[in-house]
Structures are given as structure tokens and as C-alpha cells.
Amino acid sequence: MASSSSTATTEREFLAASPYPVVVLGPDGELLHSSRSARLLLEGPATGGVPPWLRRAQQALADGARPDTVRHTHPVAGPVEAHPVPRPDGSTVWWLVVPEGCAGLLPRTAGDGACDWELLTRLSGLLLSSLNVDRILETVVRQAALHLADAAVVVAPGNGRTLRLVTCLRGGDPAHVQQRADPAEVPGLAEALQGFPPVPSRWIDPDATPRWLVPAGFGRVGSVLVTPLPGHGVPAGALVLLRAAGGGPFASEEEVFARLFATRAGAAVSAAVMYSEQAAVTDLLMRELLPPRLEHLDGVDYAGGYRASVDRDRIGGDFYDVHPAADPGGETLALLGDVSGKGLEAAVMTGKVRNTLHALLPLADDHGRVLNLLNRALLTSHHTRFASLVLASVRREDDRVRVRLSAAGHPAPMVLRADGRVTDSTTLGSIVGVLPEATTCTDTVLLDPGEACLLYSDGITEAKGGPTGREQFGDHRLRQALAQCAGLPAEAIVERIQMLAAQWLRDGRHDDMAVMVIAAPPRGHLPVVGERRGHTT
Amino acid sequence: MSTGPGPRPRTVTVPVEGELDHESCEELVRAVTVHLAARPQVEVLRLDCAGMSLCDSMGLSALLQIRRDVDAAGGRLRLDHRPAHLERLLRLTGTADYLLADRPD
The missing domain is CATH 3.60.40.10 (PPM-type phosphatase domain)
Known part of the structure; x- marks a missing residue:
């Protein structure tokens, strides 16, 4: 008994410290052991530790399928390969191969101690992958909701008194909303839209958040963080991060990370805005010149x-x-x-x-x-x-x-x-x-x-x-x-x-x-x- | 370099190598600007065109800009060793007289 327990402990410790993401699943897909890096990689919305795609692969193995590599596209890490190694006791070791540079560095929430440069770099890459303003705003809220909060909203200046909102719940799809609203109703938002630095999250009363800012389906707001998206000369908008009640306040490291992310996002948005304006001018002129x-x-x-x-x-x-x-x-x-x-x-x-x-x-x-x-x-x-x-x-x-x-x-x-x-x-x-x-x-x-x-x-x-x-x-x-x-x-x-x-x-x-x-x-x-x-x- | 009786004119020679086109013309204009700024007493600016393999419309535009800059600095512009293609371009565009003439007083 003692010997078996000691073996299990050793295995758990051994796997936990593995520099490569690895998980051990029981025959029915239950999680037996996992490395820290794998937990960071697999943890997501409503997965219970094992994402559905891996659970399905494990069940297929249990049903007699040949052990074969399973491929999955992770929303952040990109393409992930899972290599199964069946063990005599019916459990399976899944070695996860992730693209170079993100092994073990996929925190659910950023700002865990020191700044996560790798995540920031990866997010910057995603932001720069398009010159379409709407696509970039969607990327901003999608990634912000995934890594920085439970929901994210980009507020962009609209025409006249309307505001353009792009909202996203963690793991969900972004939604575009045109809203007649006064940004002054959200503490710090009007200032952020003018490019002033963010107000610390703890100064904002979450219960005062107006409903128009909160994406549909989001429960009670626990904490709010408002960060400007700095643009070229004029601000490109503001990023609002929402955390559900009970999720705790934003740590100061998280606020710093959000600010860095917002800087990159703002630059990407304003580059796209400038590009689309230029493209429109060129098209107009060229049409005249036909x-x-x-x-x-x-x-x-x-x-x-x-x-x-x-x-x-x-x-x-x-x-x-x-x-x-x-x-x-x-x-x-x-x-x-x-x-x-x-x-x-x-x-x-x-x-x-x-x-x-x-x-x-x-x-x-x-x-x-x-x-x-x-x-x-x-x-x-x-x-x-x-x-x-x-x-x-x-x-x-x-x-x-x-x-x-x-x-x-x-x-x-x-x-x-x-x-x-x-x-x-x-x-x-x-x-x-x-x-x-x-x-x-x-x-x-x-x-x-x-x-x-x-x-x-x-x-x-x-x-x-x-x-x-x-x-x-x-x-x-x-x-x-x-x-x-x-x-x-x-x-x-x-x-x-x-x-x-x-x-x-x-x-x-x-x-x-x-x-x-x-x-x-x-x-x-x-x-x-x-x-x-x-x-x- | 010109020599002759009397005090030697203060001369700067800038070689023009390769294709003078939309990619290289700004560099030449900048080089001339730098020379003119560094030596306000320059009287003659010579562009040595022997190595010029091509001059397109942007290249010509650059030569015209240089002529303006040299005029403004109170100097004279000379285009030395002009290849046949440059002669042809200057003739076709009617710019030879303007570019090669002495500064109007």
C-alpha cells in the first residue's frame, strides 16, 4: 500500500513538473494527472479540466480505436497535437505538442507575477493579422475576454451621440452593438475615450455599471477595468474588462498587462482605420481618373x-x-x-x-x-x-x-x-x-x-x-x-x-x-x- | 575638378551611379542638400552622370529639384559626362536649356 501510494505520488510530482504539457486520462476520460503546463493549456470555459475534444479522443481509444495523433486548434496556442500512449491499466498518457514558444506559458489570466511577454507577443501577432477594423475589434474583445477577464467590451466613438460597442463573453463570439448612451455613466470611460490614463479598478463601483455596457448573458458584475486604446493622435476607443461577481478584483499586475495589451490593440485599430480611410480615398480618386x-x-x-x-x-x-x-x-x-x-x-x-x-x-x-x-x-x-x-x-x-x-x-x-x-x-x-x-x-x-x-x-x-x-x-x-x-x-x-x-x-x-x-x-x-x-x- | 587662372571655384562633385528612378531619386536630392548645407560657400555643384544607367521621370524631377536647390543656395549646377539616354530625355522634355543654363541673375 505504502509503496503503491508512494509510486502514485512520485508519478504525480514527476508529471506536474514535466516541461512538456502532458495529461493522464482514465478510460472514461477522467483526469488522473496533469502537468502544470497542460492545465494552463487545457483550462478554459466550462471544460471541467478536460476539453471535449480530448475527452472524445479518449473515449474513442477506450472503444477500441487505434492510438493515433489527434489534432486540435486551440484559440490561443494555435494547432495542438495530442499523442496518446495507452498504458496496461486502461489509462492513457496524452503528450501534447504545441507550437514552439508557448509550452507552459498559456495562463488563463495574465499577470500572474511577472508580465507574460510571450502571451503579449502572441496577442500582438493576432492583432496585426488583419487591416479590417471590425475584425481587429473582434480579436481585441475575444482575446481580452479569454485572457484578461470574463467579458470584454470595446467602446469606440460612433457618429454623434451613439457609441459603437463590440462585446464578447469568455469563449463566446463577439457582438457589434450601436448604442445611444452617455459614456459619462461609466466611471473613467469618458476620460478613457479622450485618452486619459485608466482609473484603478478598485475605485470603480461595479454595481454602478450601466446595463448597456454589460453583454447579454453576463450576470452580476464583480469588478470593472477601463483602459484607453491609444491611437495615432486621437484615441481609438476604450477597452472595458468585466469580471463576474466573486471573481475578485483586478490585481495591479493585471491592470498593467491590460494597459500593455490595450496599447497594442489601439495601435492596430488606428492603423486599420487609417488604412481603410486611405483605401477609400484612393478608390475615389482612381474612379475619377478612369x-x-x-x-x-x-x-x-x-x-x-x-x-x-x-x-x-x-x-x-x-x-x-x-x-x-x-x-x-x-x-x-x-x-x-x-x-x-x-x-x-x-x-x-x-x-x-x-x-x-x-x-x-x-x-x-x-x-x-x-x-x-x-x-x-x-x-x-x-x-x-x-x-x-x-x-x-x-x-x-x-x-x-x-x-x-x-x-x-x-x-x-x-x-x-x-x-x-x-x-x-x-x-x-x-x-x-x-x-x-x-x-x-x-x-x-x-x-x-x-x-x-x-x-x-x-x-x-x-x-x-x-x-x-x-x-x-x-x-x-x-x-x-x-x-x-x-x-x-x-x-x-x-x-x-x-x-x-x-x-x-x-x-x-x-x-x-x-x-x-x-x-x-x-x-x-x-x-x-x-x-x-x-x-x- | 576645374582648374584655371585665378582663384579656383569652390566645387563639389557628386557622382550619380546606376538607375536614377523613384527608388533612388530622394537619396540623391538629400545628398545634394547635405552638401549644400555643409558648404555654404560652394559655387559649383557637379553631378557626374558617367555612371548613370537610367533616368526616369522621377529622376528628372529630382534633377529639377536639385537645380532649384542649387539656385536657391546661390550656386551653379553642372551635369557632367551626360550619357546619351540622359541627353535624349533632356531634349524630349525640353528641360536641357533650363537645367544646363547658368543661373539667371
Whole structure:
């Protein structure tokens, strides 16, 4: 007897001290022995020491199943493997393998003595796994309820007098609530929402907690802890931790841990808020910048193609527009350009260029004047961003099309003749937006039926790819490609150029690529019903 | 370095190596700013472009910014050993006269 009892004690002590989580379960799943680390790992809401998944595995073994590894995803530790070793007396030793770094360090409540850095690190990782504000708030309350309290509530400033609440009971699912309520009803909450440091929990009377703050299904509140979620500049909200009556007050170490956790949570929430605001602004701007659909106008064919850079940080400022003539017989102004740089600043400048040019339409007879006025409108001492563009004033004259071309620091348009010859327009001019004066010399091109003029951005010619992956598509390949398009309609030319550039690139990174074709319809071309024509023959 | 009769102009030469693009242009502007701040008496700032393999629109924007900064510091900018691609870019964008001209008085 004495010997057997001594063996049991030794085994219990031996297992309790095991650095690896291990439990010994009886045939019916009852807990016989366990290591401290396993208790920390397995303890959770309403488990009675053995979680249901492990109890089920044990019962399966007792029913004659082959001892096999059981896998389970722990809400905090992550994937857990349980390896069974059956013993002759019908009990089973379960060795638990947890991801590196969390063995023995999964306290139900943090702040057990020294600060649990490992838990804090793990929670920080969870917080940073999303840029969605709602998801992060859910993670905050879920983890806070699991590790720091019996229930957690995040209070975020809503619109006007409403508060946004995200609540969670320990082990439960988070709930979102919009509440018309006064934060001043909770001691310390209004202050926390303004970013003031937390009031010690023991100063807060739990019975004064208003019902709107307490998640449904939570009984009497035993203690309350209110902690600000510090954001970038402005607080991201406040974290309220609730402990059920009888659970004892929050220890000062727990308050410190809650504060550290709240700091991380606040940073994650405000990063997500900033990200979503930026994404919304970018989307709004990019929507504004989408090029128009081009077609047949006043007896001239227009086609355009735009392939935006795939890299978010390389969203640039290529643009094109076609402004129909104000009067019958007037000139249509087509333009294609590019703004230096990438991202939002480039997008903003693109919008500026397009709007200014739209306003300058009445002066479009004089390209030099338009470019000079545009130059002055864009000139600033803050930066040296600039735009390059080509203006094309287009008019149908009998069955030919006259195009006045003015380049402003932009590659000169190419002209495709009916016989497949490709020539460069001779227009040349300076960029706009950075030099004291803008200069240009205008070139006039006459297109016979079936001939076309190609405006393009340097995203096409500078597209890197080819056999080596590093070679630029270049002017000469563009010229060759265009030569093969003789006789094709405008739309088909655009598609072919885009296709060849895309093939050249394969999967390479690229800038925005814009092309526009202005074409004189071939003879025998039937005008679309209802089209406006400048001159009829 | 320029030599010649009379007092030698106080000259700083900054080499431009590799691709001058959106990734490297800020660094060059910063380097020039540092030089200008450290030597207020500099009269000529030379960018040695011999090793420049590419200059894109952001690179050009940086050169224009440097020109402004040098002007503001009362100095002169020189672009030495310009490769053909840079010449072509300056010509296409109509910036050669502005970048290479002496400071307007």
C-alpha cells in the first residue's frame, strides 16, 4: 500500500513538473494527472479540466480505436497535437505538442507575477493579422475576454451621440452593438475615450455599471477595468474588462498587462482605420481618373486603352481624354499624358491637369497658349512634379482628317500611313508644371482614309521584359508593331499594341500604359446612325 | 575638378551611379542638400552622370529639384559626362536649356 501510494505520488510530482504539457486520462476520460503546463493549456470555459475534444479522443481509444495523433486548434496556442500512449491499466498518457514558444506559458489570466511577454507577443501577432477594423475589434474583445477577464467590451466613438460597442463573453463570439448612451455613466470611460490614463479598478463601483455596457448573458458584475486604446493622435476607443461577481478584483499586475495589451490593440485599430480611410480615398480618386470610353466622333474614329500598373504603390498618372468640338465643324481636342511619380500625389496632379485642360478648351485653337496657362496653373514651389502630354486638335476635312499635334515633353505621336509606313510626328515641346515657361512647336498631320495616329505613354516603350526580362520594349518595337496594323480599325490597333506590350512584359512589373489611336475611317466606311459630322462630302 | 587662372571655384562633385528612378531619386536630392548645407560657400555643384544607367521621370524631377536647390543656395549646377539616354530625355522634355543654363541673375 505504502509503496503503491508512494509510486502514485512520485508519478504525480514527476508529471506536474514535466516541461512538456502532458495529461493522464482514465478510460472514461477522467483526469488522473496533469502537468502544470497542460492545465494552463487545457483550462478554459466550462471544460471541467478536460476539453471535449480530448475527452472524445479518449473515449474513442477506450472503444477500441487505434492510438493515433489527434489534432486540435486551440484559440490561443494555435494547432495542438495530442499523442496518446495507452498504458496496461486502461489509462492513457496524452503528450501534447504545441507550437514552439508557448509550452507552459498559456495562463488563463495574465499577470500572474511577472508580465507574460510571450502571451503579449502572441496577442500582438493576432492583432496585426488583419487591416479590417471590425475584425481587429473582434480579436481585441475575444482575446481580452479569454485572457484578461470574463467579458470584454470595446467602446469606440460612433457618429454623434451613439457609441459603437463590440462585446464578447469568455469563449463566446463577439457582438457589434450601436448604442445611444452617455459614456459619462461609466466611471473613467469618458476620460478613457479622450485618452486619459485608466482609473484603478478598485475605485470603480461595479454595481454602478450601466446595463448597456454589460453583454447579454453576463450576470452580476464583480469588478470593472477601463483602459484607453491609444491611437495615432486621437484615441481609438476604450477597452472595458468585466469580471463576474466573486471573481475578485483586478490585481495591479493585471491592470498593467491590460494597459500593455490595450496599447497594442489601439495601435492596430488606428492603423486599420487609417488604412481603410486611405483605401477609400484612393478608390475615389482612381474612379475619377478612369479614362472615358472612346468611339466615333464627328467622322473620326478614336480608340483608347489603359492598363493600370498592378502595383498599388506604382499607380501612376497616365490619362487621356477626348473633348468633342463645341460647334459643328470645330476641332475635337484629344489629349494623352503622364504625370511624374506614383501614388496619390500623382493621382491628384492628374486630376488637376485634366480639369485645367477642360477649362481651357475655349482656347484650344492655340496649343502654345493652353500649355503655358496649364504650366502656370501647375507651377508650385513645393515640388518638382511635372506632367508631359500631347494635345491633338482633330477635324475631319472631306474624307481626310487633319490633326494638329503639340507635344509637351512627351514622346511624339507616331503616324501610320496606308501603305504601312510609320513616321514620327515632328512636334517637340517642354514638360509642364516645373519650368518658368512652357514651349512647344506644333506639327500638323493629314490622315488619308485608313490612316491613323498613335499617342502613347512611355509606360509602353519602357515596359521591361523580352527574352532577358530586362530589355525595354522601345520605340523601334512599337514602330514595327504599328506598321503591322495598316488598314486595321482604331480599336484593333489599340488592342494589338496592348497585346504585344503585354506579351513583352509577361509577368514583369510595369508602369501605367496608355495608348490612344485617332484614325480616319477607311473609304466606304458607313457612318454610325446619329453620328455628328463636321464636314460631309 | 576645374582648374584655371585665378582663384579656383569652390566645387563639389557628386557622382550619380546606376538607375536614377523613384527608388533612388530622394537619396540623391538629400545628398545634394547635405552638401549644400555643409558648404555654404560652394559655387559649383557637379553631378557626374558617367555612371548613370537610367533616368526616369522621377529622376528628372529630382534633377529639377536639385537645380532649384542649387539656385536657391546661390550656386551653379553642372551635369557632367551626360550619357546619351540622359541627353535624349533632356531634349524630349525640353528641360536641357533650363537645367544646363547658368543661373539667371
